[in-house]
Amino acid sequence: MTADLLVTGAELVATVDDARREIPGGWVAVTDGLVSAIGGAGDPQPEAASTIDASGCLVTPGLVNTHHHLYQNLTRAFAPALTGGLFDWLRTLYPLWARLDEEAAYVSAYIGLTELALGGCTTSTDHLYVHPRASGDLIAAEIAAARDLGMRFHPTRGSMSLSEKDGGLPPDSVVQDDDEILADSERLVAEFHDRSPAAMTRIALAPCSPFSVSTSLMTRTAELAERLDVRLHTHLCETEDENAFCLEQFGRRPVDYLADVGWLTDRTWLAHVVWPDAGEVARLGAARVGAAHCPSSNMILGSGLAPVAELRAAGAPVGLGVDGSASSDSASMWLEARTAMLQGKLRHGAGSMSARDALEIATRGGAASHRPAGEIGELSVGACGDLVVWALDGVAFAGALSDPVEAWLRCGPVSARHTVVAGRPVVTDGVPAHSGLGEQLARHRRVSARLQG
C-alpha cells in the first residue's frame, strides 16, 4: 500500500515507544493520519505520495503541551505586571483580559499555536478561564484557529466563579455563576469532544484554581466530568501564597481540598504542582493524578522548583507545559524540555535527569494525562502521525557527533525543521505551512493594542 508520507533517512528516530527504541538511519511512514510503518536503514520502505528527507536530523514524536493560556499572548511582557508574584500579576491583568472577545480568542490561538508548532509541539491543551459577559463563544473561536492550522487541540472549558466580593481573587467582571459554567461545559463537550483515537479535538473541564472558583463548582465539575467521561484540569500547589489562601479559606492545604471535592483521581491533571509535601506527592502518585510541569513560568514568577523526580517516582504522569504567554512569555516546548532538564540536574545532581528523560516527559509523559497509551506522544504503528524533524547541523551542533538526543537538548537553541500532525505538514523548512501568518500578526497587534489600551 502507498503511504501518504514517508520521513526517511534520519540520523536517528527516537520513537519513545514502549521499548524506547532508537533507530539509526530510521524512517517513519504515515497513512490516513496514523503511523503505518517504522523501520531502519536496511528495512524495505513503502512507496509514498510525499517524502521528507530527514538526513542529518533527529526525528521524535510531536511534543505534547499540557498547560497553556493562549489568550495571554495578547498581554505578553506587559510592563506594569513584570515584577509581581502570581497574585499581583493576576490582579494587574484581569481587567485587561475582561476585554476578550471571539476575535481575540481566534487570533491569539492562531498565533500561539503557530508558535508552538515552530517549537515542535503537535498537540496542545489550552486553559481559557476568562469568559466575560457577552464575549461570545471563545472556545469555538480557538478551535476554529486550530482547525485552520491543522494542530491537534485539547482546549479546556476554564471557569472562575469566586470574585473579590466572595473572598476570591478576580473582579466581578470576569466571573460567571456555577449553573452557567456547567451548562456551557456540557454544550462544548457535546459539540466538539471527539472520542475517536485519531481525534483532532478533545474537551476537558477546568475550573481555574482554588482561589477563583467556589467549592460547589469544583465538586459539581468533577461529577459532570465523570458523567460525560472527560478529563479534569486545574492549577494546584503553584505558590506558597496559595497554601496560605487554602488554609485560611478552607481550613486545609490544597491537596486535602482537592481530595474533598472529588478530584483525587486519574481523570485529573494539575498545572504546576510546585509545593506538595512528601506525603502529598505520595497521595498524588498513588491516585495517578497527572502534573503539568511548567519550569519557565515557575521561575519567572518566582514560584519555585517543582518536585518532578519525586512525582514521577511516586507514579504520577508528568508532562510539560509552556504555561500562559503572559507569564513565561515564550512558548517553545523545546525550551521547556531543556529547562526541565536543567532544573532536574540543579535539584538532584548532573546524572539525575538526561535529555531522554526530558524528551519522555515532553512526549509520552504529557500524553499519559490526556489519552489512552498509544495514541499520541510516541511513534509506534497505529499511533497518530504526529512527528518532528529536528536539524542537527550548523554552528550550534558543530562537534556534537556522539549522541543525537543529548545534542538536541544541550545544543541550540532549536526550532523544528518540519512539524507534522496527522501526516500533514504544519511547519515546513522552519516556516508555518498555513499562508495566513502575516495577516494574523497584523490583526494580533491591533487586538493586543485594544486590550492593553
Ligand SMILES: [Zn+2]
Ligand atoms: Zn496556568
